[in-house]
Amino acid sequence: MLGSFMDYSDVVISAVNYKFNRDIFQLALKKGKHYVDLTEDVETTNWIRENSKDASVSIIPQCGLAPGAINIIGAHLARQFEKPISLKLRVGALPLYPTNNMSYYLSWNTAGLLNEYVNMCDAIVNRGKAKVKPLEGLEKIIIDGIEYEAFNTSGGVGTLTDTYWLQIDELDYKTIRYPGHVDYLRFMFEDLGLKNNMKLANEIFNQNVPTTTDDVVIFFAKATGYINDSITEKNWVCKIYGKNNMTAIERATASGVAEVLCMLKDNKLSSGFIKQEDLPFDNFINGKFGEIYGTT
Structure with a gap:
């Protein structure tokens, strides 16, 4: 059919x-x-x-x-340098009004979401292709005065490691969440072993984590490198909100x-x-x- x-x-x-x-x-x-x-x-x-x-x-x-728009825009930033050094890609689809402990509600496909949390992540480290662990590499990001955390997840880097290895020193992708979220993920997937039972993990999320239509997409890319022998950074930041009966993640x-x-x-x-x-x-x-x- x-x-x-x-x-x-x-x-x-x-x-x-x-x-x-x-x-x-x-x-x-x-x-x-x-x-x-x-x-x-x-x-x-x-x-x-x-x-x-x-x-x-x-x-x-x-x-x-992510992958998608973040790769198009990330590559655009990298091309502006005579010698790019690093490219950092950070994206998150977040609830606007979270009240649960892990500050997260579901806004897209659960299977796809959890897939990103358990698979090894492509990156470039010291100009070479590398695999880094999901839920690691925790960092703090402040955007418009709001603090977020970001950590490794798979898939978002797309094919950029194939394109830029040997050309750029460091390249990685991380998911943005509200502070403290990754601790709950590590407890579930590592301590409780849910990474070895993804069917059960999907059931738990679908049955217990609310869905939301009140969401925001945080989109952040940062590239550093040399322009006219001077080290420089360029950023691309945007926030996407729901509109016309479409959620932020749907619009994005x-x-x-x-x-x-x-x-x-x-x-x-x-x-x-x-x-x-x-x-x-x-x-x-x-x-x-x-x-x-x-x-x-």
């Missing part, structure tokens, strides 16, 4: 659980349709990349928030993929596998949908 729907389309968008993406991708490729998805799963993206080498259509996974995610669709419609993109960082920044940030990521 899915194949018959594809017959009447130009582009296939997979917005389902990442576990279905391989089959959807293969069917889209067979039908000669452009393929776009929102996955954060590294293994799935690598598999799609490996199997799209001879594609005559555009294959563009990871078109959401939909805007990323919608702008990619506009590029496809306008024939701005090539065939084959396309990394997020290879998408044209100016078209993205100045577009009808991508402009939501403009700095505040």
